[in-house]
Structure formats: C-alpha cells, structure tokens
Amino acid sequence: MNGQGLIKGLGITFKHFFQKEITEQYPDVMPQLAPRFRGCLQFEFEKCIACGICVNSCPNNVLSFETEKDENSKKKKLLSYTIDFQHCMFCNLCAEGCPKQCIYFDHNFELSSFKREDIKMVYLRPAEMDMREEESTNGQEQQESKEQKQIDAMQKALQKNPGKVLSKILEQEEDIIILSELMQSDEKTAGKIAELMVKDKEKAAKVAAGFVNKAKKNRAKTETAGEGGDAND
Amino acid sequence: MQTDIYRVNVGPIHPSTHGGLHAEAVMDGEIIQDVIVHLGYVHRSVEKIAESRTYQQFVPYTARLDYLATNLPVLGYCQTVEKLLGIEVPERAEYIRVIMAELSRIASHQIAIAATGIDLGATTGLMYGMRDRERIMNIFEMTGGQRLLSSYIRIGGVAADIPDDFIPAVRSFVNDVPQMIDEYNGLMTGNEIWAARMQGVGILNPEDAVKYGVTGPNLRASGIAYDIRKAEPYGIYDRLDFDIPTGSRGDSLDRWTVRIEEVRQSGRIIGQALDNLPEGEIIARVPKTLKPDPGKDIYHRIESAKGELGYYIVSDGGNKPYRLHVRAPSFINLMVLPLVCRGGVFQDIITNIATLDPILGESDR
Amino acid sequence: MEALFVNLAAVLSGWLTSLGLSPIWADTVLLFVKWIIVITIITLNIIILIWLERKVSAFFQERLGPNRLGPFGIFQTIADAIKLLTKEDIVPSAADKLIFKTAPMFFIVVAVMLYTVIPMGQGMEVINLNIGLLFFISIGSLSTIALLMAGWGSNNKWSLMGAVRSVAQMVSYEIPLAFSLLGVVMISGSLNLQDIVAAQGKLWFIILQPIAFITYFIAATAELNRGPFDMPEAEQELTGGAYTEYTGMRWALFFLAEYTNLVAVSALMATVFLGGWQGPWLPSWLWIIIKTYGVILVFFWVKWTFPRIRMDHLMSFSWKVLVPVSLGNILLTGAGIYFCRWMGWC
Ligand code: SF4
Ligand code: SF4
Numbered sequence: 001m002n003g004q005g006l007i008k009g010l011g012i013t014f015k016h017f018f019q020k021e022i023t024e025q026y027p028d029v030m031p032q033l034a035p036r037f038r039g040c041l042q043f044e045f046e047k048c049i050a051c052g053i054c055v056n057s058c059p060n061n062v063l064s065f066e067t068e069k070d071e072n073s074k075k076k077k078l079l080s081y082t083i084d085f086q087h088c089m090f091c092n093l094c095a096e097g098c099p100k101q102c103i104y105f106d107h108n109f110e111l112s113s114f115k116r117e118d119i120k121m122v123y124l125r126p127a128e129m130d131m132r133e134e135e136s137t138n139g140q141e142q143q144e145s146k147e148q149k150q151i152d153a154m155q156k157a158l159q160k161n162p163g164k165v166l167s168k169i170l171e172q173e174e175d176i177i178i179l180s181e182l183m184q185s186d187e188k189t190a191g192k193i194a195e196l197m198v199k200d201k202e203k204a205a206k207v208a209a210g211f212v213n214k215a216k217k218n219r220a221k222t223e224t225a226g227e228g229g230d231a232n233d
Numbered sequence: 234m235q236t237d238i239y240r241v242n243v244g245p246i247h248p249s250t251h252g253g254l255h256a257e258a259v260m261d262g263e264i265i266q267d268v269i270v271h272l273g274y275v276h277r278s279v280e281k282i283a284e285s286r287t288y289q290q291f292v293p294y295t296a297r298l299d300y301l302a303t304n305l306p307v308l309g310y311c312q313t314v315e316k317l318l319g320i321e322v323p324e325r326a327e328y329i330r331v332i333m334a335e336l337s338r339i340a341s342h343q344i345a346i347a348a349t350g351i352d353l354g355a356t357t358g359l360m361y362g363m364r365d366r367e368r369i370m371n372i373f374e375m376t377g378g379q380r381l382l383s384s385y386i387r388i389g390g391v392a393a394d395i396p397d398d399f400i401p402a403v404r405s406f407v408n409d410v411p412q413m414i415d416e417y418n419g420l421m422t423g424n425e426i427w428a429a430r431m432q433g434v435g436i437l438n439p440e441d442a443v444k445y446g447v448t449g450p451n452l453r454a455s456g457i458a459y460d461i462r463k464a465e466p467y468g469i470y471d472r473l474d475f476d477i478p479t480g481s482r483g484d485s486l487d488r489w490t491v492r493i494e495e496v497r498q499s500g501r502i503i504g505q506a507l508d509n510l511p512e513g514e515i516i517a518r519v520p521k522t523l524k525p526d527p528g529k530d531i532y533h534r535i536e537s538a539k540g541e542l543g544y545y546i547v548s549d550g551g552n553k554p555y556r557l558h559v560r561a562p563s564f565i566n567l568m569v570l571p572l573v574c575r576g577g578v579f580q581d582i583i584t585n586i587a588t589l590d591p592i593l594g595e596s597d598r
Numbered sequence: 599m600e601a602l603f604v605n606l607a608a609v610l611s612g613w614l615t616s617l618g619l620s621p622i623w624a625d626t627v628l629l630f631v632k633w634i635i636v637i638t639i640i641t642l643n644i645i646i647l648i649w650l651e652r653k654v655s656a657f658f659q660e661r662l663g664p665n666r667l668g669p670f671g672i673f674q675t676i677a678d679a680i681k682l683l684t685k686e687d688i689v690p691s692a693a694d695k696l697i698f699k700t701a702p703m704f705f706i707v708v709a710v711m712l713y714t715v716i717p718m719g720q721g722m723e724v725i726n727l728n729i730g731l732l733f734f735i736s737i738g739s740l741s742t743i744a745l746l747m748a749g750w751g752s753n754n755k756w757s758l759m760g761a762v763r764s765v766a767q768m769v770s771y772e773i774p775l776a777f778s779l780l781g782v783v784m785i786s787g788s789l790n791l792q793d794i795v796a797a798q799g800k801l802w803f804i805i806l807q808p809i810a811f812i813t814y815f816i817a818a819t820a821e822l823n824r825g826p827f828d829m830p831e832a833e834q835e836l837t838g839g840a841y842t843e844y845t846g847m848r849w850a851l852f853f854l855a856e857y858t859n860l861v862a863v864s865a866l867m868a869t870v871f872l873g874g875w876q877g878p879w880l881p882s883w884l885w886i887i888i889k890t891y892g893v894i895l896v897f898f899w900v901k902w903t904f905p906r907i908r909m910d911h912l913m914s915f916s917w918k919v920l921v922p923v924s925l926g927n928i929l930l931t932g933a934g935i936y937f938c939r940w941m942g943w944c
C-alpha cells in the first residue's frame with residue numbers, strides 16, 4: 001500500500017516493454033493451425049454415396065442434396081450437393097458421421113466474400129463422372145466380349161503354330177521351343193499368354209520370359225538332383 | 234439542494250456491457266438511485282430450438298450459451314442427457330472432460346480479469362489476460378478443431394482422443410498459472426487505485442446472495458463456500474483435491490480475488506487430472522437415435538464458470554426433447570445488479586457489471 | 599548550431615528593417631513567423647507523438663503497434679489524419695450548433711497559446727513574458743471551458759457528464775498545480791521562465807523540490823485529462839465523455855489539442871524542474887526536446903499501467919492529499935530559504 005502497488009505495476013509494464021512481442025504478423029506470416037483446425041467445408045463429389053448421414057446430422061440445415069434413382073443399377077445417383085455455408089456452425093457433426101470421409105474441413109479460414117450468394121457452395125455432378133460410369137457399365141460389357149473373342153483366336157493360333165506366334169514375344173529359338181513344350185502340357189499357361197498378348201504385348205513378353213526361366217531352372221534342378229542321386233548311389 | 238433525477242442508458246451499445254446488456258441507471262447527480270436491467274438483446278430462443286433438434290444436434294447450440302467457457306455448458310448438457318439415458322462415460326473421457334472443463338473455466342475467468350481491466354481503464358491488464366487465454370485457445374484448437382466453440386464434448390464422451398502435444402501444452406500452461414496470477418496481482422490487484430475502486434463497492438451480503446439465488450464466484454465472494462463440484466460432485470470431481478476460495482466482504486474486490494484464486498485451483502485440478510489420466514475408450518457406445526422413456530424428466534447441474542448451470546429436460550419418448558430449460562447462472566446473478574449498485578457512484582455500475590461477470594449469451598439465451 | 603534559430607531570427611528582422619519597415623512592424627512580422635514555426639512544429643510533433651504513444655503502449659502490452667505504413671509504421675498517423683479529414687462531419691440535430699462547432703477550435707487555440715512562453719532554447723521563445731509561469735497556468739486552465747462547451751453543446755448525457763467531471767476535476771487540480779509551482783518561484787524569485795531556467799544552472803529544481811515535482815506531475819496528469827485521470831473522456835464509462843458526439847476533423851482537433859497540451863505541459867516540466875534547455879555538448883533547443891520527450895514517455899508509461907481512478911476519489915485526493923502536501927511544501931521551502939539565509943549559504 002501507499003504507492004508500493006503503483007510502483008510495482010509500473011515495474012511490470014516496464015519489464016514487458018523490453019519483452020518480445022507476441023503479435024502474429026498475419027497475413028505476412030500465416031498462423032500455425034492445428035491439424036484438426038476446421039476452416040472451410042469441403043466436399044468430394046465422386047466419393048459420396050448419397051447416404052444422407054451428413055444431412056440428417058446437421059443441426060442447422062446447412063447441407064442438402066438431390067438424388068436420382070438410376071434405372072439400371074437401382075442405385076441412388078447424386079445429382080447435386082449444396083452447402084449453405086452461412087448457417088454452418090463448424091460443429092463437425094457432418095464430417096464425423098460421413099462413412100466415406102468425403103465431407104471434411106480444410107484449413108482455409110479466409111472465408112469472407114463480397115456477395116452473400118458466394119457463401120453458398122453448390123457442387124454439381126461432374127460431367128466426366130457420367131462418362132466414366134457409362135464406360136464402366138454399358139461399354140464395359142461390349143468391350144469384354146470383343147476381347148474374349150480375340151483371346152480365343154489367339155489361343156487357337158498358339159496351339160496350331162506356337163513357333164510363329166511366340167516369335168513375336170520371344171527372341172531365342174531355344175526359349176520358343178521350351179515355351180511351346182510347356183504350353184502343350186499345360187493349357188492354363190497357354191490361356192494366360194494368349195490373354196496377355198491381346199491386352200499387353202510387353203507384359204506378355206515378360207511373363208513368357210519368366211515362364212521360360214522357370215522351366216530352365218526346373219530342368220537344371222532335376223539334372224543336378226539326378227547327379228546328386230548318382231553320387232549317393 | 235433540489236436536483237433532478239435523470240436516467241442514463243448504459244447499453245445495450247456501450248463499451249462495457251459485455252455484449253448487449255442494457256442497464257438503465259436512475260441517477261441523482263453522480264449517485265445511483267436505481268438500476269433497471271433490461272434483458273433480451275441477445276435472445277436466440279435456444280430453449281425453443283432445442284425442441285426441434287435431436288439430442289445430438291442440440292450439443293453445438295449449448296456451446297453458444299456461455300461462449301467464453303465453451304466446454305462447460307456443453308458438458309452440463311451432455312451429462313444431463315447421459316443421466317437421462319443412463320449412459321456410462323468411459324474413464325478416460327471423464328478425465329479429458331475435467332481437463333477441458335477446467336481449462337474453460339480458466340479461460341472464462343481470464344476474460345473476466347481482462348474485461349475488468351479494460352472496464353476500469355487498465356488497458357494493459359486486458360492485453361495480459363487475453364494473452365494468457367490465447368494459450369488455452371490454442372489447446373482447444375488442437376483438440377476440438379476450433380478456438381472459441383470447440384465442439385469437443387459429445388454425448389457419451391468426447392469427440393476425439395487428445396493429440397500428442399496436448400499433454401505438454403497443458404502442463405506448461407498449468408505450470409505458468411502462478412506466474413500469470415502474480416502478474417495480474419502486481420498490475421491490478423495490488424494497485425491502490427484499483428483497490429480503491431473495488432473495495433466496498435457493490436457489497437452483496439450473504440443473506441441477499443442466497444435470497445436472490447446467486448451462485449458461483451459471486452456467491453463465494455460473499456463468504457459462502459458453496460461449489461457444486463464439492464456439494465454434489467458430478468463426473469470425477471469427488472476424486473480430485475481442490476479448495477473453494479471464498480471472500481469475506483462480498484464486495485467487488487472479493488469477487489475479483491475469488492476469480493483469480495479459482496484460476497489457481499483449476500490449475501491444480503488440471504494437474505491432478507493429467508497425472509491420473511487413464512488409457513482406454515474416449516466415448517461410450519451411444520445409439521444413433523436417442524429415445525428416452527416417454528414422460529421422463531431430469532434436472533442436472535454443474536458448476537460453470539459463472540455459477541450453477543442446470544438443464545431440465547422433459548422427454549416425450551421421441552428423439553427430440555419435449556422441453557428443455559436452462560438455468561442460466563448469469564441471468565440470476567444479474568438480478569442483484571440493482572441491489573449492489575444502489576447508492577454508489579456512476580462508475581460503480583461499470584465495476585459491478587465487470588465483477589458480476591455476466592455473459593449475455595447465457596442470460597438472454 | 600547553438601544560436602542557429604536565434605541568428606535566423608536576427609537575420610530575418612534585420613532584413614525586414616532593411617526593407618524599410620519600422621521596427622515595430624518588423625517585430626510584428628517576426629512574431630507572426632515565429633507563430634507559424636511553432637504551429638508547424640506542434641503539428642509535426644503530434645504526428646510523431648501519436649505514433650509514439652501507439653508504439654509505446656503496444657510495447658507495454660507485448661504488441662507491435664502500427665507497423666505497416668512506412669518504416670515502423672510512422673506514416674500511420676498521416677493516413678489516419680487523412681481519413682479523419684475526409685470523414686463526414688456529423689452535427690447532431692439536437693446540438694447547440696454554435697457552441698458545438700466552436701468548442702474544438704477553442705480547445706486547440708488555447709492549447710497552442712501555451713507555447714507563447716515556453717523557452718525552447720537559449721533566447722528562444724515567442725514572447726519573453728515576465729509573468730510567464732502565471733500566464734501558462736491561467737491559459738492552461740482555460741481548456742476546461744472548451745470541454746464544458748463541447749459537453750453542453752452536444753446535448754447528450756454522456757457528454758454533459760464528461761464536461762461536468764472535467765470542470766470539477768480542473769477546478770480542484772488547478773490549486774495543487776499552482777501551489778506546487780510556487781516553491782520553484784520562491785527559490786528562483788521570478789515568474790519569468792527564462793529566469794527560472796537560469797536559476798537551475800547548478801542544481802535542477804527536481805532535486806531541490808522533489809515533493810513539488812511529484813505533486814505537479816500528478817496535478818498535471820489530471821489537467822491533461824490523461825490516464826489514470828481521464829475522467830472527461832472515460833471511454834469505458836462515458837463512451838467518450840465530452841467527445842461522444844464529435845466525428846471526423848472536429849474530433850481530431852480535440853485529439854490534437856490534447857497532445858498539444860501534453861507537449862506544452864511536459865516542456866514546462868522540463869523547464870521548471872529539469873533545468874530547461876541547459877545541458878552539456880548538445881545545443882539548447884535539442885536539450886529541451888530530449889527532456890520534454892523524457893517526461894512525455896513517463897506520462898505514457900503511467901497511463902498504460904494504471905486503471906482509471908474514481909471520480910469521488912479523484913476529488914478527495916486533490917483536496918485531502920495534494921493541496922495539503924503542496925501547501926506543506928511551500929512552508930518547507932520558505933523555512934528552507936530562511937535557513938539558508940541564516941546560515942549564509944545564499
Ligand atoms: S459443421 Fe455442423 S453445422 Fe456445419 S454443415 Fe457440418 S453439421 Fe452442419
Ligand atoms: S455422409 Fe458422406 S457419403 Fe453420406 S451423403 Fe453425406 S457426404 Fe455423402
């Protein structure tokens with residue numbers, strides 16, 4: 001009392017005068033954000049299975065989506081996904097519930113925008129997603145049957161004239177003979193080689209070489225084993 | 234001398250009314266004749282919102298009641314629902330909850346300290362209080378993902394396990410608590426001007442405090458050692474060792490010092506919880522839709538930073554509460570403002586609002 | 599260097615008389631030039647001071663303060679001034695327009711008048727008044743009228759409360775303010791500030807009159823409406839007090855005047871208690887600047903540490919502590935002077 005407190009206070013501020021400042025120099029230096037920091041809500045359209053967990057768990061009706069029943073697969077097809085971000089309270093309930101982790105928060109915290117409409121984020125179904133899907137459903141079947149025919153033809157050719165066909169992928173005469181011998185004894189190997197030759201020549205060459213090597217080693221083994229047996233006798 | 238009685242509106246837009254309090258002061262010169270408290274400027278009909286949200290969906294709204302001590306109202310709500318449904322919370326979650334709750338209490342008190350500083354004109358006090366609170370905010374960001382409304386406590390436990398750097402960060406904070414308190418005391422409490430502005434200002438005697446239903450640090454400053462953490466322990470508070478700081482005069486200075494002491498005690502509690510933190514689950518298995526028995530009701534209360542925070546929930550068997558009521562400590566504590574202000578000078582209104590430490594988000598709901 | 603400005607003035611006056619002006623006219627023109635120089639210095643000074651206060655307060659609070667405009671943010675004040683100049687000038691419809699509008703001008707004029715008597719170096723003052731100190735005190739207390747005008751003219755309860763507080767405060771602190779300077783006057787035997795400076799050739803009055811220095815410092819803080827005595831403004835209570843209704847440049851004028859007052863009072867303190875412009879090596883006008891800034895920094899330090907005092911404590915502190923102490927100081931000084939004479943020391 002009697003002024004000591006005043007002087008002590010002055011002492012404290014004086015001490016702080018020379019201490020390091022704690023100001024964060026944003027935006028020159030961006031703040032260090034914790035990994036769990038919730039900035040802006042992000043949505044990955046392609047991963048979403050339109051299960052609706054996020055929409056149901058959101059307390060503030062931020063999220064909504066439109067779906068369509070796909071006639072072929074009877075699956076729900078996501079058409080658009082809307083995040084009305086101005087009502088979001090960053091509670092993370094949506095992201096926690098999502099089974100596919102396709103709705104999540106990133107670290108972008110600079111969310112201001114000039115227009116109110118800009119706050120709303122609408123994700124439309126990407127066009128290439130539809131294309132890919134078509135490929136993978138209708139297109140796929142056609143392609144598959146076409147390929148199968150080719151493979152069958154190849155297999156026949158292999159059985160008829162192995163030397164000529166195999167010379168496309170193997171270089172040495174000796175190897176070709178070994179492989180054709182192998183194919184005659186095992187139809188599976190023939191099938192595999194035929195399939196690979198249709199789809200991917202390079203891979204076929206590799207696999208063929210692998211088969212040949214294996215066969216060579218096996219032979220060498222049986223020979224050495226035979227020799228060893230002799231010695232033992 | 235004959236003087237006119239005049240009225241001054243302190244708030245709702247005023248630098249020192251802590252976010253939308255409107256205190257109408259009836260003044261005779263510089264002497265306060267009466268203060269009329271008008272509330273409702275931050276009314277968001279939280280209780281009504283609860284009726285249209287599922288039990289889980291309402292959790293984030295509770296954080297907005299006392300946004301300065303964000304985890305405490307959430308904890309209170311979650312515990313009420315757990316009690317309603319008989320959910321057992323895993324041990325580890327209980328400990329983490331205690332740590333987060335006490336950190337929230339410290340954060341709230343540090344805001345009270347900082348705000349009292351600025352309200353009384355000690356601007357530097359504001360900065361020091363805010364600076365120290367910043368570390369708690371960083372801890373919240375680390376665990377819950379957000380700084381102010383971290384949305385971390387959930388029905389049945391907590392949202393995620395603590396990250397690796399959590400324990401060192403909390404430890405270093407707790408170790409620095411005494412040093413921070415020394416600084417606040419040196420800069421403000423020990424200052425003669427400060428003491429003169431607070432001593433004997435806004436005296437709330439224990440009888441009045443009880444009559445009005447005042448709780449929390451304001452009640453303890455009046456000399457009544459009543460703390461729900463001790464009187465009716467919830468969670469794991471019965472296993473923790475801490476003191477209840479009390480005042481003797483019930484004036485503003487007592488309310489101020491009680492808060493500072495509570496920061497120290499909360500630091501102690503956090504230290505113990507960290508020492509005994511067990512391994513294990515962090516959240517109980519809670520069904521996706523919560524449907525309590527119809528007609529069941531429950532009241533549960535916790536000691537929040539501002540006082541007794543209670544939730545009363547009535548269930549009609551659906552997945553939403555039929556009725557939810559919040560007993561907001563700030564609302565009830567604010568009711569003594571006229572009582573403590575009467576007869577003081579104008580500046581005492583500011584001091585009293587600051588030391589009663591109301592939070593309008595909670596009192597207006 | 600030392601006589602730079604004095605010589606300049608002499609050259610100017612010589613040139614004016616050579617133009618055929620009568621000496622009295624030459625003096626008048628010279629006075630005018632001096633005033634313009636003073637006002638320029640004040641304005642420049644304030645730009646630095648506002649920046650300095652923001653920087654210093656930031657450092658006390660572990661912040662950086664303005665740092666984006668120019669080196670160390672020194673141009674921040676200029677940017678702020680431009681902003682204030684271009685802001686809309688709002689006059690409340692219920693205000694007493696004439697009083698409302700003249701108050702800030704009155705305030706700044708009074709503040710600038712204080713510089714008339716301050717010796718800014720050897721032989722450097724606008725007018726060498728033989729009652730300089732008295733002039734300073736009486737003009738200094740005029741600023742309360744400006745605040746009263748602002749408070750009354752605004753027709754706003756906050757403003758009026760601020761104005762009333764300001765009057766009460768000024769009236770009570772005027773007395774210890776004058777009394778604490780009396781001790782100095784008794785020793786130096788003159789009210790002329792140059793004489794007072796000359797009397798401190800050997801020993802600064804802060805050593806001879808420490809009590810007077812402290813009481814004057816406190817009373818001056820109150821006179822300046824600076825924290826912890828910033829009752830009339832009291833942002834956190836009165837939402838800006840007498841300045842509540844002012845916007846743009848009118849508000850800025852109050853701000854300017856406050857800083858002008860601050861510099862004037864600090865310069866007076868340096869003159870009366872810290873040996874004025876006297877000092878080794880450096881020219882006299884540099885010494886007064888250094889000393890003034892030293893005092894200003896102490897003012898900043900106090901403001902950014904202490905909470906605001908309560909109005910009634912403020913009054914009782916003045917009447918119950920400061921006035922008796924400063925009166926006691928006068929008694930002590932008188933006794934000391936007699937003792938000295940009796941011992942034959944002076
Ligand atoms: S964070 Fe919460 S409020 Fe925001 S979209 Fe997700 S669930 Fe809804
Ligand atoms: S929870 Fe995930 S997968 Fe389900 S609809 Fe929402 S975003 Fe899509």
